[in-house]
Amino acid sequence: MxxxxxxxxxxxxxxxxxxxxxxxxxxxxxxxxxxxxxxxxxxxxxxxxxxxxxxxxxxxxxxxxxxxxxxxxxxxxxxxxxLDGVPEKPLVPPPGIVTATINRETGKLTTAADPEAMQEYFLEGTVDTSADVVEGSTPGDTTKSPDNVREGLF
Structure with a gap:
């Protein structure tokens, strides 16, 4: 949310x-x-x-x-x-939440080379493991912990 x-x-x-x-x-x-x-x-x-x-x-x-x-x-x-002088403090996802690089149109795993790629949050174990193949790239395990991708999202 x-x-x-x-x-x-x-x-x-x-x-x-x-x-x-x-x-x-x-x-x-x-x-x-x-x-x-x-x-x-x-x-x-x-x-x-x-x-x-x-x-x-x-x-x-x-x-x-x-x-x-x-x-x-x-x-x-x-x-x-x-907020003047108050440092930024990112919102931290709860335990059990992971992120994955997905194609925004299909919702399937993809790589950063996909022009329709985006990061999305998922409940651990619910990421659709089927993949969209993007020319010139190989889909792999794109699931990362929220700490590793938070900067890219925000």
Missing amino acids: NSILRDTVSYGTAQAANVLNRKDLAGKTGTTNDHRDAWFNGFNSDLVGIAWVGFDQNESLGKGETGGRAALPMWIEYMRVV
């Missing part, structure tokens, strides 16, 4: 938070129907912050007012102050 929420900041609806130049942040934007409420819930390993925007009268904020647009900027400014 942390990996998914980290992707929201890295590549998704909260990527504006990358302005903080930190790799230990994750979170989720949210918007209700008719744009009546917008929020961003963000965190690192030691801190959680939530920004919400809405009216007490349950009125629409206006078209396009989403969590990433209306609430995230407040969260960023708050975190800029709170």
Whole structure:
């Protein structure tokens, strides 16, 4: 779950938070129907912050007012102050979790030479051991401990 929420900041609806130049942040934007409420819930390993925007009268904020647009900027400014001088501390996966290099389209093991390669987390023993063959490479045991690939993921 942390990996998914980290992707929201890295590549998704909260990527504006990358302005903080930190790799230990994750979170989720949210918007209700008719744009009546917008929020961003963000965190690192030691801190959680939530920004919400809405009216007490349950009125629409206006078209396009989403969590990433209306609430995230407040969260960023708050975190800029709170995290000033605080070193990054990566989120640590629990015991029994491993990573594997997989093809993002097929979900099968592959190598870093695959243009569709990505690292993904798995419960130990659940990695699909069938492999996609990438021209010029030989799939091998690409399963590694989370410590060995964390830097590449974040």
